[in-house]
Structures are given as structure tokens and as C-alpha cells.
Amino acid sequence: MKAKVYVNLKPGVLDPQGKAIHHSVELLGFNGISDIRQGKYFEIGLDSALGEAAARESVSRMAREVLSNPIIEDFSVEIEA
Amino acid sequence: MKFGVIVFPGSNCDHDAYHVISKHVGQPVDFIWHRDTDLSSYDAVIIPGGFSYGDYLRAGALARFSPVMNSVKQFAQSGRFVLGICNGFQILCEAGLLPGALIRNRDLHFICDHIFVRVETTDTPFTNELERGAVLRLPIAHAEGNYVCDDDTFAELKRDQRIIVRYCDQGGGVTDAANPNGSRDNIAGICNHNRNVLGLMPHPERACEDLLGSSDGRGIFRSLAATLAAVA
Numbered sequence: 001m002k003a004k005v006y007v008n009l010k011p012g013v014l015d016p017q018g019k020a021i022h023h024s025v026e027l028l029g030f031n032g033i034s035d036i037r038q039g040k041y042f043e044i045g046l047d048s049a050l051g052e053a054a055a056r057e058s059v060s061r062m063a064r065e066v067l068s069n070p071i072i073e074d075f076s077v078e079i080e081a
Numbered sequence: 082m083k084f085g086v087i088v089f090p091g092s093n094c095d096h097d098a099y100h101v102i103s104k105h106v107g108q109p110v111d112f113i114w115h116r117d118t119d120l121s122s123y124d125a126v127i128i129p130g131g132f133s134y135g136d137y138l139r140a141g142a143l144a145r146f147s148p149v150m151n152s153v154k155q156f157a158q159s160g161r162f163v164l165g166i167c168n169g170f171q172i173l174c175e176a177g178l179l180p181g182a183l184i185r186n187r188d189l190h191f192i193c194d195h196i197f198v199r200v201e202t203t204d205t206p207f208t209n210e211l212e213r214g215a216v217l218r219l220p221i222a223h224a225e226g227n228y229v230c231d232d233d234t235f236a237e238l239k240r241d242q243r244i245i246v247r248y249c250d251q252g253g254g255v256t257d258a259a260n261p262n263g264s265r266d267n268i269a270g271i272c273n274h275n276r277n278v279l280g281l282m283p284h285p286e287r288a289c290e291d292l293l294g295s296s297d298g299r300g301i302f303r304s305l306a307a308t309l310a311a312v313a
Contacts, residue, residue, distance in 0.1 A: 009184075013184065014187060014227070016185050016186070016187055016189045020189055066146075067138070069175065072184060
């Protein structure tokens with residue numbers, strides 16, 4: 001079983017890295033891009049014996065307490081069998 | 082009075098802090114390895130600058146889980162004094178001992194420079210020997226010094242005069258041009274509700290000798306020493 005955790009800056013929190021990437025891709029000729037926000041992605045291997053509900057709860061707690069800073073970031077969790 | 086300087090893997094201003102306490106404050110000081118948990122013999126601890134845990138995940142995020150940090154929390158709750166400088170400020174925010182967060186500088190650069198800050202209040206154990214409005218010339222060296230917090234936190238910080246220093250120009254003018262990293266309201270340092278925990282992005286410990294370009298940082302340590310002498 002695998003968990004995927006996405007951590008992104010909350011809307012409104014300045015993302016200068018995203019802005020710089022946006023600028024660069026426009027210089028390369030990519031058009032029609034309204035915004036780029038950079039986030040983080042974690043893949044977490046899990047013991048299948050844990051069960052999906054327990055895995056989701058455990059990984060969500062991990063995301064809230066460690067992987068993200070709730071003052072500036074939001075997260076989402078996906079569990080794959 | 083006795084000082085401790087906490088050392089994480091990746092701390093690099095620990096020796097500067099130790100030097101200032103032993104030479105300029107003239108008081109006993111120990112290095113405290115991050116796996117130690119006994120702070121009972123100390124009156125004040127300094128969480129120094131550097132790159133604890135290589136800034137992995139977020140600056141200060143992993144240091145918060147070092148064994149010593151539980152002791153630092155209890156130490157702060159007991160009313161003793163905690164000074165976090167640069168990475169130390171980031172760690173205190175991640176640990177929830179100070180509100181808000183420090184994110185990437187608005188221009189993305191790692192900034193290594195001397196800047197000016199204005200002392201906003203002398204009503205703290207760390208600034209009581211300074212004058213309100215005094216301008217200090219201090220070095221900064223950070224990539225994540227852009228202070229952010231929500232509107233409620235900001236209003237509370239302002240109301241309770243917990244914004245201790247703000248980035249300014251040489252004449253003391255707090256302007257956007259004098260804001261090196263995009264921090265909200267030019268905030269360079271804040272304290273907690275009980276005023277015994279201070280986080281600072283600039284490095285006063287690197288500005289205690291004229292040879293190093295400024296001795297303006299001494300006032301911070303002089304204030305803390307005076308506070309400790311008064312409570313002893």
C-alpha cells in the first residue's frame with residue numbers, strides 16, 4: 001500500500017519560486033499560463049496490514065504535524081492499494 | 082547566571098553565540114547537544130543560526146523534533162529566557178513557541194548583508210537596555226526570512242507590542258525599500274505572549290565587535306544579562 005501526500009502553499013501565501021518558474025516558462029514560449037504554484041509531493045510506503053482507513057488517518061496526522069506547516073500550507077492525502 | 086547554546090546538526094552560529102556570552106557578557110556558558118534534555122542548570126538558552134538538518138522539508142521543521150526541544154518548551158513555560166536567532170527563529174516558529182512562519186525571501190535570493198532595524202519596544206528582557214526608536218546595524222544571512230502570519234495574529238502582535246524590531250533605513254524610516262525579504266510590516270523580530278521568548282532574523286551575536294563591522298548587537302545581550310542579574 002502506498003500513500004501520496006501533496007503539500008501546497010495556501011492561496012494568498014506568496015510563492016516566489018512559482019513566480020520565477022512562471023516567468024521562465026513564458027520566456028520559453030509557453031502561452032496561456034495564468035499561474036504556477038510550487039508544492040511538495042511525498043510517496044510513503046505502508047504495510048498493507050494497516051488497512052486503508054487506519055493508513056489514511058495515520059498519514060493525515062503525519063501530513064498535519066510534520067510534512068506541512070498548517071500556518072502556510074494545505075495538504076491532501078491519497079491512499080493506493 | 083548561566084547560558085546554554087543549543088547545537089543541532091547543521092548549526093553554524095553556535096560558536097559566535099558562545100563567544101559573545103563568554104567574552105562580552107562574561108558569564109558561564111555551555112554548548113547543549115540537541116539530544117540532551119536537561120536544561121535545569123540554565124537561566125537562558127540561545128537557539129543559534131545555521132542550517133539545522135540541512136533545512137530539509139522546511140527551515141527549522143526537523144529540528145523541532147530533536148529531544149532538546151521538549152525541554153526548551155518546558156523551559157520557556159517556566160518563564161526562563163529563550164533567544165532564537167535566524168534558524169533559531171525559524172525553529173521557534175515551527176515548534177509553535179512563536180506565532181507565524183518564515184517563508185522564502187520575496188526575491189528568492191539568499192541575502193547576506195548588513196541591514197538596519199529599529200527597536201520598537203524596550204519592554205522586553207532582550208531590549209530593556211536599549212532606547213525605543215534606536216537603529217541597530219546588524220547582519221542578516223538567510224533565504225527564508227520572510228515573516229508571514231494571519232491577520233488576527235498580526236493584530237495581536239501589534240496590540241501587545243510583541244513586534245520587537247523592524248527593518249528600516251539608516252535614519253530609522255520603516256519603508257518597503259528597507260525591507261530585505263518581504264516580511265509582513267517589516268517584521269524582523271517578535272516575542273511570545275509572556276515576553277520571555279524572542280525570535281530574531283538578524284544576527285546580534287555577529288555584531289558585538291567593531292572589527293566585525295558593528296557592535297550594535299551588544300545591547301541585546303546586555304539587556305538579557307541585566308534582566309538575569311535583576312531576577313537572580
